[in-house]
Amino acid sequence: MKKAADNRRRWLCLVAVAAATLVSWGAALTVGALALPLETVWEALWHANHQAAPIVRGLRLERAAATFAAGGLLAVAGTLMQVLLRNPLADPYLLGVSGGAAVGALSVILLGGAAYLVAGAAFVGALATVALVFALARLPMQPWSSTRLILTGVIIASGASALVAFLLTIAPEGRLHSMLFWLMGDASFAQNPGWALVLLAAAVFGLVPWLRDLDLLPFGEISAQALGVPVAALRITLLALASLLTATAVTLVGSVGFVGLIVPHALRLVIGANHRWLLPMAALAGGTLLTAADTLARTAWAPHQLPVGIAMALIGVPFFLWLLARTKGG
Amino acid sequence: MNRLADQVPLLAVTSLTLEIGSKQVVRQWDWCARPGEWWVLLGPNGAGKSTLLATLAGLRTPTQGTIILDGKPLSDWPGRMLARRRGFLPQRPLCPDSVSVREAAMIGRHPHLGRWRWPGPEDEAIVQGALATVDLDHLADRPVATLSGGEQQRLAIAILLVQQPELLFLDEPTNHLDLRHQVALFQALEERRRAGALLVTALHDLNWALRYATGAILLDGNGNVTAAPAGQSLTAELLSALYGVALTRCTCRQIILQPPASL
Numbered sequence: 001m002k003k004a005a006d007n008r009r010r011w012l013c014l015v016a017v018a019a020a021t022l023v024s025w026g027a028a029l030t031v032g033a034l035a036l037p038l039e040t041v042w043e044a045l046w047h048a049n050h051q052a053a054p055i056v057r058g059l060r061l062e063r064a065a066a067t068f069a070a071g072g073l074l075a076v077a078g079t080l081m082q083v084l085l086r087n088p089l090a091d092p093y094l095l096g097v098s099g100g101a102a103v104g105a106l107s108v109i110l111l112g113g114a115a116y117l118v119a120g121a122a123f124v125g126a127l128a129t130v131a132l133v134f135a136l137a138r139l140p141m142q143p144w145s146s147t148r149l150i151l152t153g154v155i156i157a158s159g160a161s162a163l164v165a166f167l168l169t170i171a172p173e174g175r176l177h178s179m180l181f182w183l184m185g186d187a188s189f190a191q192n193p194g195w196a197l198v199l200l201a202a203a204v205f206g207l208v209p210w211l212r213d214l215d216l217l218p219f220g221e222i223s224a225q226a227l228g229v230p231v232a233a234l235r236i237t238l239l240a241l242a243s244l245l246t247a248t249a250v251t252l253v254g255s256v257g258f259v260g261l262i263v264p265h266a267l268r269l270v271i272g273a274n275h276r277w278l279l280p281m282a283a284l285a286g287g288t289l290l291t292a293a294d295t296l297a298r299t300a301w302a303p304h305q306l307p308v309g310i311a312m313a314l315i316g317v318p319f320f321l322w323l324l325a326r327t328k329g330g
Numbered sequence: 331m332n333r334l335a336d337q338v339p340l341l342a343v344t345s346l347t348l349e350i351g352s353k354q355v356v357r358q359w360d361w362c363a364r365p366g367e368w369w370v371l372l373g374p375n376g377a378g379k380s381t382l383l384a385t386l387a388g389l390r391t392p393t394q395g396t397i398i399l400d401g402k403p404l405s406d407w408p409g410r411m412l413a414r415r416r417g418f419l420p421q422r423p424l425c426p427d428s429v430s431v432r433e434a435a436m437i438g439r440h441p442h443l444g445r446w447r448w449p450g451p452e453d454e455a456i457v458q459g460a461l462a463t464v465d466l467d468h469l470a471d472r473p474v475a476t477l478s479g480g481e482q483q484r485l486a487i488a489i490l491l492v493q494q495p496e497l498l499f500l501d502e503p504t505n506h507l508d509l510r511h512q513v514a515l516f517q518a519l520e521e522r523r524r525a526g527a528l529l530v531t532a533l534h535d536l537n538w539a540l541r542y543a544t545g546a547i548l549l550d551g552n553g554n555v556t557a558a559p560a561g562q563s564l565t566a567e568l569l570s571a572l573y574g575v576a577l578t579r580c581t582c583r584q585i586i587l588q589p590p591a592s593l
Binding site for chain 1: 383387389409410411412413414416417418419423424425426428429430432433434437438440441443445446448471485489493
């Protein structure tokens with residue numbers, strides 16, 4: 001029966017992604033300016049006073065956790081956006097989250113604020129922008145329309161990017177570098193990734209009872225509603241949640257592109273559109289991909305560090321093109 | 331069916347007014363329907379048949395008035411509970427491309443399955459049976475994207491059968507169907523009606539209405555509604571006036587179509 005084959009492919013894919021997760025974390029902890037053997041890393045992980053502990057636990061573990069959380073959050077948010085807006089081109093930044101975060105973060109960098117202020121300003125900017133987009137899209141008390149929401153988001157995002165360009169233009173030479181890095185996605189300032197990981201896990205587990213509802217949305221609003229899906233409430237709640245997840249990710253690592261758009265697509269090509277499989281797998285695969293990309297970004301051009309966004313594209317573009325080419329139809 | 335259930339209305343409409351923009355579809359309308367009845371909804375294009383159907387199904391809020399299902403206003407029914415009893419076939423059902431026919435049909439079980447549950451063997455059996463009814467069982471593993479228009483319509487009907495509602499709303503269910511599958515569709519629906527279901531169907535083909543309907547709702551598009559048992563509503567005079575076309579009812583001596591007892 002075909003169904004058994006489908007499930008076998010899903011399990012195989014899950015095992016492959018889980019293995020890749022382990023490898024990416026192993027690489028993230030061992031590779032770097034100072035290459036450490038796996039045993040040393042293992043020792044240092046469990047002993048706070050180990051001589052390698054500051055590097056392994058302080059620097060690399062924190063960074064691996066931050067990129068994993070951010071990648072997972074972006075992939076989950078992208079999965080939600082694509083199904084809620086019924087638009088395969090939807091990505092987590094569609095509603096202006098990254099533009100708002102960038103305006104906030106770059107303003108603080110320009111003023112020379114500390115890293116935690118940059119993160120805070122990015123988070124506030126992201127949420128404020130989304131709130132603005134939702135408010136404007138509903139004005140003047142229009143019935144809910146995803147086209148209207150997308151258009152409003154796109155317009156606000158272009159406004160934000162003009163502001164970003166303005167900030168870059170007036171920025172002194174010394175600050176320009178970190179501003180550009182923030183824009184391309186940079187994990188070197190990431191701090192306190194623990195709560196982002198908790199948010200990621202809570203979102204995935206909390207969503208499980210609602211994931212079958214998401215499977216019904218592509219059948220059209222009226223059919224989904226007739227089958228008991230609270231379409232309007234579900235859509236507005238999950239769009240708000242996706243925006244929160246995106247804001248959190250952007251606060252950690254800047255506006256890394258690609259992962260939120262490509263990971264849901266790639267998984268859907270391999271395992272199908274069943275969201276009970278898709279969403280948890282997206283969290284795992286997105287996190288793994290960004291952790292791997294960040295390790296590449298730290299080491300590929302050592303001693304220079306590339307922004308993680310560039311490494312992300314280096315891995316992602318060929319991989320996705322290959323996947324697209326070998327999938328019939330699409 | 332026991333006698334009592336025959337007496338109690340399953341669906342009752344009181345002083346319903348329905349407007350689309352400034353146009354009145356229905357004005358101050360009272361109506362009720364019982365299990366085992368089959369009402370057809372007739373009217374010219376744009377008269378508001380789909381709007382009325384969606385409103386009766388609880389998928390659209392009426393301008394005024396209340397619709398009561400089984401003693402409780404529709405607006406008080408939680409979506410999932412309502413979905414266990416009421417099914418709706420839209421005029422243009424959508425299907426995502428990437429799922430298989432079997433997976434698509436399974437969404438009909440959604441309101442019956444607990445939030446943490448996966449479909450079990452009994453759900454699979456229901457899906458299999460519905461796919462056989464609409465003659466899609468041999469295509470069960472095909473991606474929906476490869477289906478023809480008529481096959482997609484049959485899939486949408488299968489989803490409705492999988493849902494197993496006792497109150498069925500169908501908006502032009504014969505769309506895209508060839509004659510053989512139209513016959514099979516009406517036989518399957520008639521079977522549901524005999525088992526005690528209440529059906530409301532928007533239709534354009536008067537021959538099907540004459541053959542199966544127990545009652546008809548005529549919408550003239552100006553807010554006037556005539557709802558009556560088939561004998562009083564499906565008359566040549568009323569239908570001629572409704573469509574603005576001279577109609578004569580005749581019984582053919584020649585057999586044009588005689589559906590076999592089973593296909």
